[in-house]
Amino acid sequence: MADTATISSYPSTLPRPRDEQAALEAVWASPRSWRIVTDVNNTVIGYFYVGTAMLFFLLAGTLALLIRLQLAVPSNTFLSQETYNQIFTMHGTVMMFLFAVPVVEAMGILLLPQMLGARDQPFPRLGAFAFWAYFVGGLVFFSTLFFDLAPSGGWFMYPPLTSSQFSPNIGADFWLLGIGFIEISAIAGAIEIIVGVLRTRAPGMTLDRMPMFAWTMLIFAGMIVFAFPAVILATILLELERAFGWPFFIAAKGGDALLWQHLFWFFGHPEVYIIFLPAAGMVSMIVPTMAGTPLVGYRLVVVALIATGFFSFGLWVHHMFTTGIPALSLSFFSAASMAVSLPSGIQVFAWIATIASGRLRWTTPSLFILGFLFIFTLGGLTGVMVAMVPFDWQVHDTYFVVAHFHYVLVGGMVFPLFAAFHYWAPAFSGRALSERLGKWTFWLMFGGFNIAFFPMHLAGLMGMPRRVYTYPAVMEWGVLNMVSTMGAFLFASGIALFLIDLARNLRPGGSDTAGNIWNGGTLEWLHNREYGPRSIPIVTSADPLWEQPHLARDVDAGRYYLPGSITGRRETIVTSPIEATPQYLLRLPGPGWTPFLAANFTAAFFMLLTVKAVTLALISGVLAVAMLVVWMWDSDPKPLEPVDIGGGIKLTTYASGSLSHSWWAMIVLLLVAGSLYLAYVFSYLYLWTVSPQFWPKPEALAPVASAVLSAFLLVSGSAILVAAGRVLPHRSRSGRAFELLTGLAAAILLAALIAEVSAQSQAGQRPATDIHGALVFTAAFLQGQIALPILVMAGFVIARSLGGRLVLERRVIFDNFSLLYHYTIGQSLLGLLLVHGFPRLAG
Amino acid sequence: MSADFKGIRPLADLLRLFIAPAIWLAHLGALYAAEALICAGPQRGHDDKMSWIVFLFTVAALMCLIILAVRTFRPGDGVPRSSGQTSAWFRRITLLLAVLSGSGVIWTSLPTAFLPVCSSAP
Secondary structure, three states: OOOHHHHHOOOOOOOOOOOHHHHHHHHHOOOOHHHHHHOOOHHHHHHHHHHHHHHHHHHHHHHHHHHHHHHOOOOOOOOOHHHHHHHHHHHHHHHHHHHHHHHHHHHHHHHHHHHHOOOOOOOHHHHHHHHHHHHHHHHHHHHHHHHOOOOOOOOOOOOOOOOOOOOOOOHHHHHHHHHHHHHHHHHHHHHHHHHHHHHOOOOOOOHHHOOHHHHHHHHHHHHHHHHHHHHHHHHHHHHHHHHHOOOOOOHHHOOOHHHHHHHHHHHHHHHHHHHHHHHHHHHHHHHHHHHOOOOOOHHHHHHHHHHHHHHHHHOHHHHOOOOOOOHHHHHHHHHHHHHOHHHHHHHHHHHHHHHHHOOOOOOHHHHHHHHHHHHHHHHHHHHHHHHOHHHHHHHOOEHHHHHHHHHHHHHHHHHHHHHHHHHHHHHHEOOOOOHHHHHHHHHHHHHHHHHHHHHHHHHHHOOOEOOOOOOOOOOOHHHHHHHHHHHHHHHHHHHHHHHHHHHHHOOEOOOOOOOOOOOOOOHHHOOOEOOEOOOEOOOOOOOHHHHOOOHHHHHHOOOOEOOOOOOOOEEEEEEOOOOOOEEEEEEEOOOOOHHHHHHHHHHHHHHHHHOOOHHHHHHHHHHHHHHHHHHHHOOOOOOOOOEEOOOOOEEEOOOOHHHOHHHHHHHHHHHHHHHHHHHHHHHHHHHHHHOHHHOOOHHHOOOHHHHHHHHHHHHHHHHHHHHHHHOOOOOOOOOHHHHHHHHHHHHHHHHHHHHHHHHHHHOOOOOOOOHHHHHHHHHHHHHHHHHHHHHHHHHHHHHHHHOOOOEOOEOHHHHHHHHHHHHHHHHHHHHHHHHHHHHHHHO | OHHHHOOOOHHHHHHHOOHHHHHHHHHHHHHHHHHHHHHHOOOOOOHHHHHHHHHHHHHHHHHHHHHHHHHOOOOOOOOOOOOHHHHHHHHHHHHHHHHHHHHHHHHHHHHHHOOOOOOOOO
């Protein structure tokens, strides 16, 4: 598409049919009253998502105030030690897992389609599922506090403190299963965001014209894909140890508590940047508007984002400087920790240069941005200090570190977020937030924050340790803590004022918004309704509203692409990932109960498992899968004839292979699975370096023949599935051979798994005996947890073929199944090589 | 429509952007793994071995980055076959990332010059 002639002929000046807009509105109308929970549209889900994340911010903030009350004076008895431990654990956990990551994901779900000129996210029901899973799981998790069942081992949950020996109650299990489950929801959101950013941009919005917020969300989601699996594996391992005695972290049986720290911080350090980068993206959107000039160094900022994304994965050991790792290794990570300040610095200088090259308006968002720059830079500087190994030894586990990471997290994320709320409110609400109240909010938060957290640097340097529930009346700790407590309440009063402002002025959901009051240059400032813009424009620059005169008027008059609903359903245009060339018309699903119910049943499965109600948990699990099957039955709709989206562009309504948006989602999912498995491979090799004496001699291992048999089965399974793809029937022919081969491939995968487990059992390996046995059976466990969905999917593929919904011309479901299947075969072969080959090599 | 897009490999072209920082990460991971494995065995006389490993890994990483950087100067190669502007933009980004990652590679390998292998922290 989009040759010069086409672009110059647009916008069209022909009159639009009279009922076109009414029909579009009818297709996108939200269900009324309580049925709103069935809606899947990104604006509705986005409001719910942001609102829920803010609820958790308030809840965890309240916990922070309780912490500060307890620490206000020495030897305080306001909270007991155990209650205090539960409260600080929940404060950290809720802030990190239920507020910080979800709120930026929520802002992405809400803002991205508008910003990119799409009608919705590419998988609306997945977004709805992710939200409801988070909502239900999060609330249940938080309510454990009221029953004295909350975890109390710190937000990082280090074993052996969190092992069943030292934390026998189920608080830790709530953390492991609850948070593990909520991470799955975060990954679902990340897949949605990656595919949304890459495949649903407005025509002409090439990657070098993409809004910076979309760039940051792309990197953010990519980092989730690689970082979260590490902590998911860690939670699986610790739960297996707690529930079944597999000794991953028990030194006497060859385990190592430090493995948890490696896995946790391989997630935990990127997590900081996962939180920070989207906030930086918001800053990169707000600063140009407030300064009235394009972002200085757009290209360098993209470079900085990509580099930060990667560098942040090389820093995890700097949380472990005091664990006895050899000095040279520490120095590698110390150097890497300093290196990451380069790309971070590039971004900060780009913002300062933009402010300097324009004329900054003194609005509430500007104030929050300046507050962010001040606080975040201070946090960055103390970050460079703790990156120095000797300095870190002095302040490790003291309040200096508490001060440092609050400066980075609150400065780097909360202040930009509040800037964003004030900045984008007019795009979604009938009224903007009050400038007068906003400025009061800012000064209360800014003053309160610094009064609360600056003294903690000093308390830390004086030696006050973290996580203590009280302290003796020595030195100046008492004064500093009292000042911190007063600052915390001042900060909270700023938040309270913000809530009053929201209650007075926020009017979301209507189709008449306050509009582009700041004169922003990007597409979210078009007149957006539930379905985004009336028509989808061609974008020819990074700030289209500044560069393309009359764009807003022409878009709103329906003079660009897709001004109505062509197929009578919700639709959006899928474009190519780099150049945003229109490729096909994606028909989107409308409201439905399945995502809501599937999320509830999934949450019930995990939570019931925690309280050991196994039967009920299994029933919930089966119901959750049933809901997913019902949900998927209507997906992959039948190809229609090519349609005209306007401007003489005809698009197909169906795409398979790498053209299909769902192919991209599956690839991202495979990256998640691959990361999880690599984390396992790392754990295996790491534990071998710690306890090689627990690895059996080659003659005591399961025989090589068993591994060869399993490998043969696996390879033949792959070959059979390839053959199934070859006999995929045309519309009119019978699919008997296809169904048979697909079923056979699934059965063979299962057979290979059973063969491996029985060979290991016969060789005398037991998972609870020692670390080698535990690792061998973990490989089988990981295999099983992917084989199970494959069996369900194979049944689904066969059912669709029997129902005439899977034929050569409509094959995306099979293609995605094949991708997962072949990946699983690859993973299994790697597992066999590791489990059977490595001990022979090392022995 | 689809005929127009056969020449473009969107995933491969996109992933190309990430090669340079991935080399940095792989280099760091290799140094860390090398020390962990060397120190897991009997600990004597490993300083030379480690120095050589660091030297070889660093040279290999820098060579890869240089090749990547040089390829960005060859039009039509190593970048998406797309419109001129986006293509030039991709080339610059790749080049800048190679430079940044190169300095990262050198910086993170420097400690080997100053610290003994396998020595525990005091």
